[in-house]
Amino acid sequence: MQPILKVQALSKAFKIRDKYFLRKKFQVLDNISFCLSKGETIAIIGETGSGKSTLAKILAGAETSQKGQILLEGKIIEDDGKRKTSCRDIRLIFQDASKSLNPGITIGKTLKEILLMNTDFDDFQCKETIDKILLKVGLLAEHQHYYPHMFSGGQLQRVALARALILEPKVLVLDEALSSLDPSVRAQTVNLLLKLQQETGLSYVLITHHLSLVKHMSDQTLVLDQGKVIESGKTQALFKQHKSKITQRLLNC
Amino acid sequence: MQLLDIRNLTIELETSDGIIRAVDKISLSLKEGEVHALVGESGSGKSLIAKAIVGVLNSRWRITADRMHWQGIDLMRLSPEKRRKLVGQEIAMIYQDPSSCLDPTAKIADQIAESIPDKGLKGYFWQKNKQRKERAIALLHKVGIRDHTKILSSYPHELSDGICQKVMIAMAIARSPKLLIADEPTTALESTTRAQVFRLLKSLNLLKNMSILMISHELEELSSWTHGLHVLYCGQMVEAGPTKILYKTPYHPYTNALLKSLPDYNKDLSHKHEIYALKGTIPTLQHLPIGCRLGPRCPQAQRDCVKTPKISTQQEHSFACHFPLMTLDKNKRNQKCNQS
Numbered sequence: 001m002q003p004i005l006k007v008q009a010l011s012k013a014f015k016i017r018d019k020y021f022l023r024k025k026f027q028v029l030d031n032i033s034f035c036l037s038k039g040e041t042i043a044i045i046g047e048t049g050s051g052k053s054t055l056a057k058i059l060a061g062a063e064t065s066q067k068g069q070i071l072l073e074g075k076i077i078e079d080d081g082k083r084k085t086s087c088r089d090i091r092l093i094f095q096d097a098s099k100s101l102n103p104g105i106t107i108g109k110t111l112k113e114i115l116l117m118n119t120d121f122d123d124f125q126c127k128e129t130i131d132k133i134l135l136k137v138g139l140l141a142e143h144q145h146y147y148p149h150m151f152s153g154g155q156l157q158r159v160a161l162a163r164a165l166i167l168e169p170k171v172l173v174l175d176e177a178l179s180s181l182d183p184s185v186r187a188q189t190v191n192l193l194l195k196l197q198q199e200t201g202l203s204y205v206l207i208t209h210h211l212s213l214v215k216h217m218s219d220q221t222l223v224l225d226q227g228k229v230i231e232s233g234k235t236q237a238l239f240k241q242h243k244s245k246i247t248q249r250l251l252n253c
Numbered sequence: 254m255q256l257l258d259i260r261n262l263t264i265e266l267e268t269s270d271g272i273i274r275a276v277d278k279i280s281l282s283l284k285e286g287e288v289h290a291l292v293g294e295s296g297s298g299k300s301l302i303a304k305a306i307v308g309v310l311n312s313r314w315r316i317t318a319d320r321m322h323w324q325g326i327d328l329m330r331l332s333p334e335k336r337r338k339l340v341g342q343e344i345a346m347i348y349q350d351p352s353s354c355l356d357p358t359a360k361i362a363d364q365i366a367e368s369i370p371d372k373g374l375k376g377y378f379w380q381k382n383k384q385r386k387e388r389a390i391a392l393l394h395k396v397g398i399r400d401h402t403k404i405l406s407s408y409p410h411e412l413s414d415g416i417c418q419k420v421m422i423a424m425a426i427a428r429s430p431k432l433l434i435a436d437e438p439t440t441a442l443e444s445t446t447r448a449q450v451f452r453l454l455k456s457l458n459l460l461k462n463m464s465i466l467m468i469s470h471e472l473e474e475l476s477s478w479t480h481g482l483h484v485l486y487c488g489q490m491v492e493a494g495p496t497k498i499l500y501k502t503p504y505h506p507y508t509n510a511l512l513k514s515l516p517d518y519n520k521d522l523s524h525k526h527e528i529y530a531l532k533g534t535i536p537t538l539q540h541l542p543i544g545c546r547l548g549p550r551c552p553q554a555q556r557d558c559v560k561t562p563k564i565s566t567q568q569e570h571s572f573a574c575h576f577p578l579m580t581l582d583k584n585k586r587n588q589k590c591n592q593s
Contacts, residue, residue: 048413048443152535153295180440182294182470187514187530194527209444212473216516216524236524249445 002074003035004203005059005090005171010068012054028054029065030227034220036171039197041204043214043235045250046224052207055224056175059205060092072170088118091164095176097156101148107134107159108144111166118167129166137162138192154185161192173205178213190217211251215239223247256432256464257283257306260320264301264488266313266538273538275314276301276488280564283432283466283481288458290467290475290496292511293485294535299468300349301488303434306466307346308336342370345425346434351417355409361420362405365389368424392423396453415446422453426463433457434466439474451478473515476500484508487535487546489561494570504570504577506551507531545575553578 010032018024028051036042046052057063059070061083070078077085094100102110111130115121121129131141137158148156157177164172174193178186190213196202206218214221214235221238223231225246231238242248264276276298283289291299304310306321308328321328323343328336348354356364366385373388374381393401396419409417418438425433435454439447455478457463469475475482476496483493484507492505503509513529531550542548544559551558553576562573 047445048415152537182535183472183511183514184294184530187528191527191530211444212516216528252448 004038004073005036005205006069006071006074007035007059008033008069008071010055010058010065010070012051012058012063012065012067028227029058032068032224032227032229034222034229034232036203036205036220038170038203039201040220041197041206041218042220042222043206043208043218044222044224045207045209045211045214047250049226050224051227052224053175056092056173056205056207059171059173060090062092088167089169090171090173091167091169092173092175093157093160093164093177096180097160097177098148098153100160101156101163103148105147106144107146107148107151110159111144111163114163114166133162133166136165136196153181154188157181157185157189158192161189165196169202171203171205173207175207176209179208179210186213193217223250254285254324255282255322256285256287256324257281257466258320258322259306259318262302262305262316262318262321264298264305264310265315265317267315270539274488274541275538276305279485279488279490281483281493283464285431285464286458286462287480288454288465288467288478289481289483290469290479291483291485292469292472292475294470296487296535296538297485298488299485300436303346303436303466303468307340307344307434308333342428343430344432344434345428345430347418347421347425347436347438349437349440351421351438352409352412352414354421355417357409360406360408361412362386362389365392365405365420365424365427368427370428388427392427393420395426396420396423397449398423413446415442415449418442418446418450419453422450426457426461429461430463432464432466434468436468437470438467439469439471447474472511484511487541489546490564490571490573491547492570492572492574494572498570502578504572505574506553506578507547508572509578545573 010029012029013025013027015023016026032055034042044052044055054063058065064081064083065078066081069076072089077083108130111133112126115126115129130144134141134143139155139158139162151159178189181189193204194217197204206214208214218235221232221235222229223246230244231242231247239251242251259279259281261278261280262276263274263278266273266275279302291302293299301310305316310316318329323339326339331339366389369385369388374384389405390401393404398404398416398419404412404416439450442450451474454465458465467475467479479496481494482496482499484491484505486507492499492503492508499508500512503512510529510531516528536542544561548554548558555576557575562575564571564573
């Protein structure tokens with residue numbers, strides 16, 4: 001089977017300040033490759049500064065890479081830093097839903113903006129899609145007239161999920177999206193994500209430091225350290241048997 | 254000896270729609286050298302309790318308690334000045350978001366020096382300043398920061414969250430308090446730094462016999478090293494007792510749900526299977542249900558649940574529920590016996 005997302009030798013370097021007027025290169029991502037099949041989840045774990053979030057942003061198109069390719073269903077969508085298509089098929093969810101939503105406009109408007117930017121739906125189609133997506137994530141259609149401050153944390157996360165899913169993406173990138181939630185709300189969200197995966201065959205890229213979640217949700221795991229892939233493999237096998245010390249340290253705490 | 258002894262602490266807020274009871278009759282006692290944890294979701298009033306103990310809640314909140322004793326002294330009856338003096342000496346608190354709780358305009362060295370008491374210092378002012386500097390360095394070493402020159406001369410925004418949190422802990426232990434209240438000290442941190450902070454708190458407890466009141470919403474991290482656990486829901490004490498017993502046999506449906514929502518806790522959960530979770534979300538303070546506040550979400554709710562359940566105690570394990578899970582188990586067992 002053809003993988004839905006394929007990342008080949010992705011690299012990125014930032015230029016940071018050095019002594020005097022010199023600038024030095026700082027390699028954030030170094031030669032990263034992985035494959036993700038339909039309906040599967042890949043977990044990316046690593047310490048702070050290991051390049052997890054940069055990878056998420058590059059996948060979603062919020063930043064560009066410098067070398068390497070990203071292939072979606074066999075088609076190249078990013079080649080050596082040049083993005084070819086828009087962000088419709090890979091969507092990103094941020095850590096803090098309450099900060100990533102515009103507090104000044106209603107949920108319905110937030111969702112409609114995305115449709116206006118990316119599709120040529122008319123008003124009626126927009127409304128229909130928004131109603132449908134809100135029901136899908138476990139909210140009511142009436143919620144589109146609400147402002148973000150009227151929701152609780154768990155509901156906001158659902159809104160963020162609706163915003164990501166409204167364009168019917170194939171891959172969803174969860175950048176620490178579950179870590180700031182309360183345990184019971186987190187369990188609800190995890191259930192929702194797993195249900196969506198079963199129903200629609202979504203693929204997830206899960207970035208988190210919650211190892212129990214990694215164990216529960218993911219099929220593959222990728223361990224990053226200072227921009228390099230240290231270890232990768234099937235989650236269960238990796239948790240049982242790992243070679244490097246960095247993985248050992250991550251899994252122990 | 255009881256260090257902290259609180260009976261029926263109630264915290265209320267007067268609003269235009271009437272009185273909101275954010276914390277409802279909570280009892281808590283802490284012995285010297287013990288680590289207790291307050292667990293609950295956001296909005297369950299954990300931070301309010303911590304702030305009420307330290308006495309930093311603003312005057313709009315109305316605090317009443319039958320008893321709030323600190324080593325036999327009633328904190329409620331003390332004048333604000335005396336209370337501040339006592340609390341300042343013996344209780345320290347670490348806040349949730351370290352990088353925003355430190356003063357952004359002052360260097361770390363000045364901030365730590367400010368928290369070092371004058372009592373232990375001797376000599377003229379230049380000698381005192383020197384001693385202060387030495388103490389600050391020693392404190393940083395104690396919390397596991399080796400590179401003290403760089404840290405002391407930097408501002409909070411230049412440091413990572415983990416280091417800021419360690420600086421906060423260093424400031425908190427400067428007076429060597431008897432009780433350390435840690436209000437979600439690890440929410441903003443990565444897993445490795447989180448483990449470091451926990452190890453640090455653990456060693457403080459063991460070496461200095463410091464009592465710690467941990468406030469957290471992550472059950473899994475607390476299981477291994479806390480002595481007692483208090484589970485809160487919506488400002489009501491739901492269940493309390495020694496951690497091990499609570500983990501083994503939770504009586505209250507909410508504790509049970511909390512434990513079951515951890516994938517690590519139930520071993521028979523298959524990969525990618527649905528996790529047990531209560532339906533609905535925690536109600537807002539304006540719309541609290543009457544009686545047992547878990548009522549509308551509880552899987553075992555019955556008609557009696559509109560009355561507030563009383564706290565019943567079995568040995569050290571206390572819980573507030575009309576239909577605790579153990580009686581269900583017993584009933585099932587009885588049924589089985591009858592059938593056989």
